[in-house]
Each structure stands twice: as C-alpha cells, then as structure tokens.
Amino acid sequence: MPEMPEVQAHAERLTKQFSGRVLDRFTPFNFTALKTAVPPPDEAYDCPLIQVGRRGKYLLVEFEPVTFVVHLMQGGRLVPDAKLSAKPRGGQARFLFTPGDATGDAADDVSALLLTEQGKERRAGVWCLPTEEVLTSPPLDRLGPEATGVTADELAALFAQKSVRIHGFLRDQRMIAGIGRRLANEVCHRAEISPFATTKKLAESGAVLVADAIQSCIEDGLDYGRSRPDMTSSRDRLSAVHRRTGEPCPVCDDSIRAVEYSGYTVNYCPTCQTSGKILADNTTSKFLK
C-alpha cells in the first residue's frame, strides 16, 4: 500500500497537473466506489480544483464546496486519463474536467483523473464531504497526528497511552497517520530498535530515536517519490530491510530476518536491532503476542 511519502509526492504531482481545472462531472463506475450519499458530488461541478492534498494515506481532491477523499488501499491508483473509455479496465471512478481551461501542467487533451483498482477486492473508495468538515468527518476523523513533523514529546505521550509493540503502533493510523508496513520496518531498523520493543519501554528513552527515524525515513521517501514520474509500486520503493529477507543488512552485513504474519512481514536486522537475538516466528510460536 502506498504510504505517506508516495501519496504526498503523488498529490503534489496531481496538483501541478490539474489545479485550476474545472470539474465537469464525477462518475463512479460501480456502486461501491462512492461511500457517501450527501452532499452529492455535483456540488463541485463548475468549480476549479484547488489542489490535491493529503491526510495520512488519503488523497484529498479539494474543491471549495466539497472535497473528495480518496483511499487507494492496496492496489488503487489515481491517474491522468486521456482515453476516457466508457468502461476503463479496473476503473472505479472518474473526475472529468472541462477541457481547455488548464492553469496546471496537464496537456489539454488529458482532461480526467481516473481512480483504478486492479483485482476483485474493490476496497479503494471515495468519500464526498463538505470541505470545512472533511478533517472532522469519517474516515479522516479517527486518524492520529501526521507522522511527518511528529515530535519526540508527542510520541512519548502516545507511547505512554498503551503498551503495544512498536511495529504495530507505527502501523496504527489512529496512533500516527501515514506509516505502513514498509516504513514500520524501515523506521525500526533506522532507530536500531527491535520491532517487538514495547511502546511502554520506549516511552522512557526511545521516543527521540523513533521520532528522528520517522523524519529521516519520510524525507528519503519524499525525495525518492518526488524524483519519479509516477507513483511507485511497492517493489520499487527504497528499503534497507523491507522485503529483503536473507539479503545483507546495508549497515552491518548481517542477514535480514523475517517474522511472517498473515497480512504482512516484519523484516529486521538482528545485529542492528535485537543484539543478535532471533525473534520468534509467529507461525511457529503461539505464545508470543
């Protein structure tokens, strides 16, 4: 799933291409794509796109009266659409702009943004909300503070709320917004802490390490995302340990290890992160939570 750096770089790219374009029509291609009934999308018709913003891992297609909140989930993409085919492959919804009124960079013949999602899961979606209420309404109202800019003091306070493993904490959007599986692995590695370290223990002295690691991993991701012409796929993102089971650690040359879960893999370097200790594989140990 795209995380904060990919989504942010993509939002900036789309703003550059489409800001100022006037919305002609919003078309969902199936009944699950639009998650809200009120206000209707046509409240944004004939309005110029202010910008494509971001909150957590969500894109915000912002018009003055209403904002469309777009969640890409695993395989969703919001892409410039020149073809305008009646039934685009994987198409979930389309923002069609009035042609010929570009103030952004999009060529005049690219007059639409298409939300696509490959596969059958159909989990990507769009919420249409009054712009002044967008941050305080579902789905954004439950998000924790943005990962970027979070301070060590804020983190320490969050760590003290509940004792959970740091890897799970980092992925919990209600705790801190924008980090997913890749960044959780990378942040723990860069902070040189075990992914299984508890937040209670880290609250005493680890918040500075984690806050610094979050900022530097995000900065690297942003630099990389902004250098790309389009949103990167998960195989094409920076990583020191994520998806690198068995490969040498770029810091110490130890072999990257994995703990497998049903939905994701925790990757870590024993030498850098656990004083050489091998963490129990979840599939073989039922006793570790």
Ligand SMILES: [Zn+2]
């Ligand atoms: Zn290492």
